[in-house]
Amino acid sequence: MDDYMDHSSGEEIDGNDSEVEDYAEESSLELQDGKKRVKLSDEAFACPYCSNKKKRDYMYKDLLQHATMVAKTDSKKRSVQDKANHLALVKFLGKDIHEASGSSQTKDNVDVDHRAEQDADEMFVWPWKGVVVNLPIELQDGRHVGKSGSSLRDTLTMRGFNPTRVIPLWNFRGHSGCAIVEFHKDWPGFNNAMSFEKAYEANHRGKRDWKVIKDPKDDNYGWVARSDDYNADTIIGEHLRKIADLRIISDIIMEEDHKSEKLKSNLSKVNEDIKMHLVEMQNKCVETDNNLCKLIAEKDKLHQHYNAKIKKIESGAREHIQRLFSDHQKVKLQLQNQKTELELEGQELQKREVVNENEQKKLCEDIEQYAVKKKMLQMASDEQRKADESVMKLAEDQKRQKEELHNIIISREKQLDSMHALELEIEKYKGQLNVMQHIKKDDLEVIKKVEAIQMDLREKEEELEYLGSMNQTLVVQERKSNDELQDARKEMIEGFKDLPKTSHIGVKSMGELNNKPFVDAMKRKYNESEAIDRASELCSLWEEFLRDPNWHPFKVITDNGKSQLVMDENDEKLNGLKREHGKAVYKAVVTALKEINEYNPSGAYNIRELWNFEEGRKATLREGAAYLLELWDSQKPKRVG
Helix, strand or coil: CCHHHCCCCCCCCCCCHHHHHHHHHHHHHHHHCCCCCCECCCCCECCCCCCCCCCCCECHHHHHHHHHHHHHCCCCCCCHHHHHHHHHHHHHHHHHHHHHCCHHHHHHHHHHHHHCCCCCCCEEEECCEEEEECCCEEEECCEEEECCHHHHHHHHHHCCCCCCEEEEEEECCEEEEEEEEECCCCHHHHHHHHHHHHHHHHCCCCHHHHHHCCCCCCCCEEEECEHHHHHCCCHHHHHHHHHCEEEEHHHHHHHHHHHHHHHHHHHHHHHHHHHHHHHHHHHHHHHHHHHHHHHHHHHHHHHHHHHHHHHHHHHHHHHHHHHHHHHHHHHHHHHHHHHHHHHHHHHHHHHCCCCCHHHHHHHHHHHHHHHHHHHHHHHHHHHHHHHHHHHHHHHHHHHHHHHHHHHHHHHHHHHHHHHHHHHHHHHHHHHHHHHHHCCCCCCHHHHHHHHHHHHHHHHHHHHHHHHHHHHHHHHHHHHHHHHHHHHHHHHHHHHHCCCCCCCCEEEEEECCCCCHHHHHHHHCCCCHHHHHHHHHHHHHHHHHHHCCCCCCCEEEEEECCEEEEEECCCCHHHHHHHHHHCHHHHHHHHHHHHHHHHHCCCCCCCEEEEEECCCCEECCHHHHHHHHHHHHHHHCCCCCC
16 A cells, blocks of 8 residues: 555644634624615626725626635635625625626626635646545555556446546556546536546545545545645656646636737637638639639530540441441352352263263362352352451450460370379389399390390380470460459459448458448447547557467467468457357458458558459459459440430
8 A cells, every 4th residue: 555545644624614604694784784885786796895995896706716715715814704794795696796797797606606715825736636545455476456547437437427538547556546537628527527526525435534444345436636646756746746746726817818809809800711711702702703604614515525526436347347247248150150050060061971072171160160269159158158267256355374284184194094004114124124134145035135125125115205395385374364463353352442332342451350341339338428448458459369379369270181371269369259249250350360361461561462352352354354344334424315
């Protein structure tokens, strides 16, 4: 426990408070009966107890500030009666005068009334801080531990004090049992701080109770931090001096009034500038509107002219294509008819018998003419075939390119099979040679067999060498094709980066954590703004876990003799996440883990992949190209007419 927990020293309780309150009640009756005049007009007020000593006319807030300072001052120059009179004036101004003063001073009166209960010359820690001591702590592993600051903050928020943060104070022993409560640095924050202090005082757990109590109970004690806390040689004083200053309320009021006047002046200037800028913008809008009308008219004329010209071109193109197609069909039909007639003539000529030499000569001439006509017809057919082939060439090229890599792979597999077969035959021949070498050399028949086997062996080795060369060529072609496909995929990924991410085909950063389940989980526990902040913190925390190389929640299992890497269902960190925040958050983290393990196990940089978001898998080049063509068609300017 910190040195600050020594509560035997401190201020003495003011014994004259009850006497001041008694005198104040008598003075309040005089003010309510009208025996003392306070309000001179709607704007002017007077202090009925010291008007001969000070200036007579006050503004409402100035008189309230004057009465507050006199009523709460510790100076011995002020008598008990004088303090009581001014305390009664403070209450009278805060109730009777405030209700009758009208709406013109409502804001200023409310702000000053919130400050009226405090001494204007008392030193407060600013921004406003609260002190909570005697928090429950436990000794674990040689250190003191206690609840987090967020737990105490939530408790104080439920009680209506609206703190921004609670900071537990720690020393070398661990949790000190003390905490600093931070409030907003405006007047509503000051009101919350004072309500916080009064609530503890009402339960006899304020600052004075803490200092006089000898045996504190388990309850904690709290108050608003002032100069003695700030200057104390304790862990609380050290912390307050690091993060805050000491300010007098009257100085803060004067500073805020100065800021308000300055803000009012700046707003007036900004308002004038906005008015001038608005006039300029109106003039520019009128001018732009006129120019726009002219441009629209010109555009309509150009559009009509363009539509008419495009319509004419399309009509001429359709007629030309139709005419070419019709002529092509006619020529094709004529050639077919001529071919049929020539075939019939040839059949008739073959059946005809040559009776004499003239008829034979005529027959030869007819045959020659038939050959010439047939050759011409064949040339025309070839030209027609070439025209038909050119029409299908584009589609065949695409199909050929697609099948080329597959054919290369098949050829390579066949070559490998042939190589394996040749290697087996070579080994077979080598084995036969080894056997033959142990047979007698004078056996002529054996020698011939050995020579034949050696010749076959050389042929097989040459064939194997040729197949190896062909296989290397296929490997180079396959690598080149794969490189081209990978380059095409990289180019498509680069192109998809600038496209909208609302489509079903796009680029995904593998291993990136989806934050939507985190936001949904936090919205079930907190309000909108706080849920977003807490979801961002939780998401950032788990992104650090995902990049931690020491955390690997996977295990290896054997299925049908094959080892597989699967998620470890008994991982404590993942199970704790599922219990605390639900299955959706757990699934988002597991998905990111699997993607990192598959695409980026080193974690050095993010891997981008072309992705099919509808089916949750890698997108093919064909899908990416089809989507780009579809997007291009949808964005082309549509022709009218």
